[in-house]
Amino acid sequence: MNGSGAGGRSQAPSPAPPSLLATQGARRAQATSVSRSGRAPAKINLVLEVVGRRPDGYHELRSVLAPLALADELSVRVGVVRGASPRDRLAVRGAQAPATSDNLVVRAAALLRAETGRPLAPLAFHLRKRIPVAAGLGGGSSDALTALDLAAAAWGLQLGVRRRLQLAAALGSDVPFFALGTWALVGGRGERLWQVPPPTGGPLGVLLVVPAARLATREVFAALDAGYGEQPAHGPQVGPLPPGARPGAAADLAARLRRGASAAQVADTEPANDLLPAAAAILPGLEPLRDELGALLGRPVHLSGSGPTLAVLYPSPGGARRAAAVVRDAAARRLLRPPGGALEVIATTTIGGEP
Ligand code: C5P
Numbered sequence: 206m207n208g209s210g211a212g213g214r215s216q217a218p219s220p221a222p223p224s225l226l227a228t229q230g231a232r233r234a235q236a237t238s239v240s241r242s243g244r245a246p247a248k249i250n251l252v253l254e255v256v257g258r259r260p261d262g263y264h265e266l267r268s269v270l271a272p273l274a275l276a277d278e279l280s281v282r283v284g285v286v287r288g289a290s291p292r293d294r295l296a297v298r299g300a301q302a303p304a305t306s307d308n309l310v311v312r313a314a315a316l317l318r319a320e321t322g323r324p325l326a327p328l329a330f331h332l333r334k335r336i337p338v339a340a341g342l343g344g345g346s347s348d349a350l351t352a353l354d355l356a357a358a359a360w361g362l363q364l365g366v367r368r369r370l371q372l373a374a375a376l377g378s379d380v381p382f383f384a385l386g387t388w389a390l391v392g393g394r395g396e397r398l399w400q401v402p403p404p405t406g407g408p409l410g411v412l413l414v415v416p417a418a419r420l421a422t423r424e425v426f427a428a429l430d431a432g433y434g435e436q437p438a439h440g441p442q443v444g445p446l447p448p449g450a451r452p453g454a455a456a457d458l459a460a461r462l463r464r465g466a467s468a469a470q471v472a473d474t475e476p477a478n479d480l481l482p483a484a485a486a487i488l489p490g491l492e493p494l495r496d497e498l499g500a501l502l503g504r505p506v507h508l509s510g511s512g513p514t515l516a517v518l519y520p521s522p523g524g525a526r527r528a529a530a531v532v533r534d535a536a537a538r539r540l541l542r543p544p545g546g547a548l549e550v551i552a553t554t555t556i557g558g559e560p
Pocket of ligand 1: 262263264265266376377378379393394395422423426
């Protein structure tokens with residue numbers, strides 16, 4: 206099973222042995238001895254409403270997001286300075302994630318360096334991917350936030366809460382959620398956040414079914430604009446969202462969580478994701494797969510983010526583990542027809558509300 210480890214971000218700098226520091230230059234000693242690491246959790250959208258289009262081309266969202274125990278692992282070392290313009294480096298294990306300069310890990314470090322205006326030493330990142338990429342689980346965004354924190358620590362920079370959130374928002378719409386690190390009601394294009402309590406009585410079990418075919422968020426929003434799915438009835442809304450002010454599925458779920466909703470009650474939340482018709486327009490096999498899973502498991506099936514990951518919620522981790530076995534068995538017997546011809550099945554849990 207994936208994602209069974211403890212959630213949350215951790216940083217574990219290992220101090221340089223005195224002998225190294227004594228015999229080498231300070232930068233070289235740092236380069237060879239200090240390694241920091243952190244976890245980058247995935248997320249699911251329990252509800253996602255698109256309530257308007259904004260003048261900046263983004264869409265105004267209302268969503269309830271939960272962090273997951275499923276996580277990538279990122280580590281960083283201050284690299285050895287070579288050449289006139291030293292570069293940050295990234296090595297990726299475990300997925301076909303691009304290890305190029307447009308990877309959000311590298312962009313997070315570059316953004317922070319540019320912000321300081323100082324020639325900070327190059328960084329060498331190692332990323333262990335466990336979160337499927339381009340799947341609606343926020344993996345790249347979470348990696349970016351962890352990279353930002355690790356780079357700041359490696360360079361000895363203090364990031365204030367406000368600046369950290371601003372940098373996070375500059376890296377991508379989902380990144381501020383990971384800066385908050387708890388269950389949240391999210392507004393704006395993702396940068397307005399209200400913490401909501403996790404369900405009472407323990408974390409949810411979460412079954413993730415990830416088709417081999419992938420979706421680009423930008424293309425799903427473009428399909429929505431092209432007329433696939435409900436067009437937002439509202440004009441652009443760029444003002445702050447007063448919590449609970451607008452009746453809707455996201456505000457409703459947030460209000461239920463604030464009133465102390467149990468894991469069993471939250472697990473029964475009606476699926477509501479305004480991006481589903483747009484995602485299904487690009488991947489026509491998505492809705493048949495959702496229906497097949499619903500019939501197989503007898504539970505509501507959610508789409509996370511812009512997809513294509515389908516999520517089924519359970520009141521406890523054991524429910525998700527048992528469901529994973531059922532889905533793997535059905536897939537092996539070719540009873541499911543996932544877009545892309547194959548699927549990955551992951552049983553994990555939400556973070557927060559552990560008894
Ligand atoms: O912010 P991020 O780069 O993650 O977004 C990827 C793309 O998704 C954007 O370029 C935009 O087309 C679309 N998007 C949107 N509205 C949002 C979030 C993302 O239109 N709230």
